[in-house]
Amino acid sequence: MSWLSKWLSKWLSKWLPNESPSWQWFYRLGSPRWFYLRSGQWLPWLSLAALLVLATGLVWGLAFAPEDAKQGNSFRIIYIHVPAAFLAQSGYFIMAIAGAIGLIWKMKMSFMVMKAAAPIGAVLTFIALFTGAVWGKPTWGAYWVWDARITSMLILLFLYAGVMALQYAYHSVDAASKASAILALVGTVNIPIINKSVDWWYTLHQPATIKLTSAPSMHMDMFMPLLVMIIGFYLFYAVALMLHTRNEILRRERKTSWVRELVNAKAGL
Amino acid sequence: MYFENFAALINMDGHGIYVWVSVAVTLATMLWLIVAPLISQRRLLKEVSRDIQRQQDRDLAAQKASNYEESH
Numbered sequence: 258m259s260w261l262s263k264w265l266s267k268w269l270s271k272w273l274p275n276e277s278p279s280w281q282w283f284y285r286l287g288s289p290r291w292f293y294l295r296s297g298q299w300l301p302w303l304s305l306a307a308l309l310v311l312a313t314g315l316v317w318g319l320a321f322a323p324e325d326a327k328q329g330n331s332f333r334i335i336y337i338h339v340p341a342a343f344l345a346q347s348g349y350f351i352m353a354i355a356g357a358i359g360l361i362w363k364m365k366m367s368f369m370v371m372k373a374a375a376p377i378g379a380v381l382t383f384i385a386l387f388t389g390a391v392w393g394k395p396t397w398g399a400y401w402v403w404d405a406r407i408t409s410m411l412i413l414l415f416l417y418a419g420v421m422a423l424q425y426a427y428h429s430v431d432a433a434s435k436a437s438a439i440l441a442l443v444g445t446v447n448i449p450i451i452n453k454s455v456d457w458w459y460t461l462h463q464p465a466t467i468k469l470t471s472a473p474s475m476h477m478d479m480f481m482p483l484l485v486m487i488i489g490f491y492l493f494y495a496v497a498l499m500l501h502t503r504n505e506i507l508r509r510e511r512k513t514s515w516v517r518e519l520v521n522a523k524a525g526l
Numbered sequence: 527m528y529f530e531n532f533a534a535l536i537n538m539d540g541h542g543i544y545v546w547v548s549v550a551v552t553l554a555t556m557l558w559l560i561v562a563p564l565i566s567q568r569r570l571l572k573e574v575s576r577d578i579q580r581q582q583d584r585d586l587a588a589q590k591a592s593n594y595e596e597s598h
Binding site for chain 1: 575
């Protein structure tokens with residue numbers, strides 16, 4: 258078995274962060290100062306892109322896409338419901354992976370990203386649940402049903418809330434980060450349950466509109482604005498995550514010389 | 527546009543209320559995700575500059591005190 262472990266560690270050291278120059282970006286990303294200064298340069302452009310893409314997708318979906326043969330115009334809620342639900346789940350993965358990186362490489366920057374991702378994910382999950390409830394009324398005749406998809410999304414909201422609460426449950430920042438990261442990682446088991454819930458259990462919720470493995474189950478005229486909205490939500494997520502992470506950096510690094518220099522430079526001293 | 531006029535777009539055959547409430551709540555909460563960190567960033571930066579000012583005042587006071595002691 259020793260050859261196996263040897264081969265495995267060799268393979269891992271090639272692909273996981275190591276000292277080679279091609280992995281320098283990983284260590285630079287681990288520097289709060291580098292991230293703060295760089296994200297400050299990226300933010301205006303990213304925000305502009307997010308705004309333009311979201312505006313395009315929203316106008317296209319609400320005013321120009323054809324209406325659904327069965328659901329009429331209420332189906333237009335899909336253009337915010339699906340992207341929000343998408344990002345609520347992607348955001349959970351981002352939070353959990355950031356937590357894992359923090360635990361494995363003891364990277365503080367990664368823990369800051371994890372902490373920043375929690376409230377954003379919670380808000381997106383809330384949007385998915387709220388728009389789903391409003392959509393449910395004209396379509397199913399009820400705002401809320403306790404089916405697998407909706408209940409597992411509610412659990413996602415509680416998981417985000419749990420990660421947020423754990424951040425404040427400890428006096429030590431380090432202990433809080435580790436506990437949150439472990440909760441985030443354990444909670445990932447919920448994500449495949451959300452995805453498969455419409456197939457595994459009988460439900461009112463319609464099956465997935467978009468799958469990575471097959472063509473979308475909707476007409477192109479309806480699908481294109483949805484795709485634009487999903488891209489827009491990803492851009493928005495990046496902007497929100499950067500803004501929240503930058504604040505976390507300021508909060509934790511406020512005593513450092515680089516933050517003071519930055520503030521002095523801004524004040525024109 | 528898919529709708530004949532602006533009023534039809536707002537009404538959406540009676541579904542308008544559901545669609546527009548969803549859109550309004552979504553946009554409001556998304557806006558909050560952007561505005562809230564911007565406000566707290568301003569507050570944080572102000573706090574840091576206050577810390578710097580306080581440090582400078584303290585240094586200046588210490589300087590004065592030691593000058594006073596030296597001259598007496």
